[in-house]
Amino acid sequence: MRFKRKNYLNGIDWTMNAIHLNSQKHTSSSNDFIIVMELQNIPDCKKLDLLLRTCIRKFPLLKGHPSRGINLAPYWKYNDSIVLEKNILSIVNIKNEHSISNNICEFSNEPMNTDFALFRLFMVDNKSFLAAKFDHRLFDGRGAEGFLSLVQREWLELDTFTESNNKKNPSQLKNWGDKFTSGKVFNRTMKLKMENCIPESLSKPVTKETLSYSHNLITYNKVESAKLLENANKHAGLFMTMPFILANFIMCFHAILKKRGQTSGNYIIPVTIDQRQNKEVLKQVFFNNWSMIFFRISQEELKSPIKIIESIKEQMFENMSNKFSFHMTNSSYLMRILPLRIMNKLMTWMLKGTTGSFSFSFLKESVYEFNNFMDTEILNLYHIPNMPVQPGIGLFFSSFDGKINAVLSYIESILSDQELAYIEKILKGLII
Numbered sequence: 001m002r003f004k005r006k007n008y009l010n011g012i013d014w015t016m017n018a019i020h021l022n023s024q025k026h027t028s029s030s031n032d033f034i035i036v037m038e039l040q041n042i043p044d045c046k047k048l049d050l051l052l053r054t055c056i057r058k059f060p061l062l063k064g065h066p067s068r069g070i071n072l073a074p075y076w077k078y079n080d081s082i083v084l085e086k087n088i089l090s091i092v093n094i095k096n097e098h099s100i101s102n103n104i105c106e107f108s109n110e111p112m113n114t115d116f117a118l119f120r121l122f123m124v125d126n127k128s129f130l131a132a133k134f135d136h137r138l139f140d141g142r143g144a145e146g147f148l149s150l151v152q153r154e155w156l157e158l159d160t161f162t163e164s165n166n167k168k169n170p171s172q173l174k175n176w177g178d179k180f181t182s183g184k185v186f187n188r189t190m191k192l193k194m195e196n197c198i199p200e201s202l203s204k205p206v207t208k209e210t211l212s213y214s215h216n217l218i219t220y221n222k223v224e225s226a227k228l229l230e231n232a233n234k235h236a237g238l239f240m241t242m243p244f245i246l247a248n249f250i251m252c253f254h255a256i257l258k259k260r261g262q263t264s265g266n267y268i269i270p271v272t273i274d275q276r277q278n279k280e281v282l283k284q285v286f287f288n289n290w291s292m293i294f295f296r297i298s299q300e301e302l303k304s305p306i307k308i309i310e311s312i313k314e315q316m317f318e319n320m321s322n323k324f325s326f327h328m329t330n331s332s333y334l335m336r337i338l339p340l341r342i343m344n345k346l347m348t349w350m351l352k353g354t355t356g357s358f359s360f361s362f363l364k365e366s367v368y369e370f371n372n373f374m375d376t377e378i379l380n381l382y383h384i385p386n387m388p389v390q391p392g393i394g395l396f397f398s399s400f401d402g403k404i405n406a407v408l409s410y411i412e413s414i415l416s417d418q419e420l421a422y423i424e425k426i427l428k429g430l431i432i
Helices: 011-026 045-058 097-108 141-155 176-194 222-236 241-260 278-283 299-303 305-322 324-337 340-350 417-431
Strands: 005-008 032-039 065-068 074-078 089-093 117-124 127-135 213-220 267-273 291-297 359-362 376-385 393-400 403-411
Touching: 011 074, 011 324, 011 340, 032 097, 032 141, 045 089, 045 117, 045 141, 097 117, 097 127, 097 213, 127 141, 127 376, 141 278, 141 376, 176 291, 176 324, 213 222, 213 376, 213 417, 222 241, 222 305, 222 403, 222 417, 241 267, 241 299, 241 305, 241 359, 241 393, 241 417, 291 305, 291 324, 299 305, 305 324, 376 393, 376 403, 403 417
Parallel strands: 089 117, 267 359, 359 393
Antiparallel strands: 005 074, 032 127, 032 376, 065 074, 117 127, 213 403, 267 291, 393 403
């Protein structure tokens, strides 16, 4: 096959490729994630398979691979058209609804091979769960939701933004002075964050076997979700749900490590952010369009959740004033020259042997535009990310139709059953 098109990658995309390589080396799968739609009924399987195949043919990016040009800028290489040689939808009958978490966990641990989007329909009684698995090199979480929205648009014969989503990204081989200036701001900020600080983190499981991914889901119903938001407004301030949840989980995480005998009490938490409007996401569902904030929490601030909330809010405002997220994204273009293995080592070196204490994300609204899929009502929609080996644990919140979903993602055996039960207790306690 002759590849005719190229789409240049940004620095975050190249970082995702580095994490993908590391995940393939140490785990059963790779750097991917799943979005689950809980459906009230079972859609027509033949029509669903045809719908998915039609959509994938519209976006040749889904059958490409990363490469590097003579100008050293990495790009996504793909053809103008693709041929689907196999079904991308698999169908599984499950015994009961309680087993769905285990089934999805098994799906998350299966390698994607040459695919960048795979789908599995789990059927039980008269309802179903559609699990859509995406490669993080080509999608971020909101972009994947946007892609599912485009699938539904295709079903309804609406505009699927094909032209804008197949638009090529530029190489960004200009304005080097601005990028180096951003690099200086980023490095200076990170140096201050890491000064006299070795981040506490969970130990990587000692095993010669391939590591597996695990996930725990907690769904807050509409009443519980409203109570969580009310508590956040009361204790952290209006629109400060993220600092409220993060502060409580930091206290929880600290209690676990303290019981393990890790007592330095210094934490670095990378938090992903995406400030795009939903309409913007639908016009560019591919590749990674997010940035990140790093929060540092010291032992002094661990005396109460209120002190942590105040510190998080202060650091948020600092990030806004010095435009840290912009400078991180802008300077990341400079890192694309690095081979992927060196990228992995650099990310770990910057945070003194880890990639942070744990990962965190809070998506306050869903990009998916509809309350149904193929004429079937959606009861819930949530994200199941696979955590990289480092830091090995992350907490991810997403929202759909007034319900908040919390997913704890971790490398299997990194947490004991007692620790998992304690985390669940703390998360459920957010609505008390």
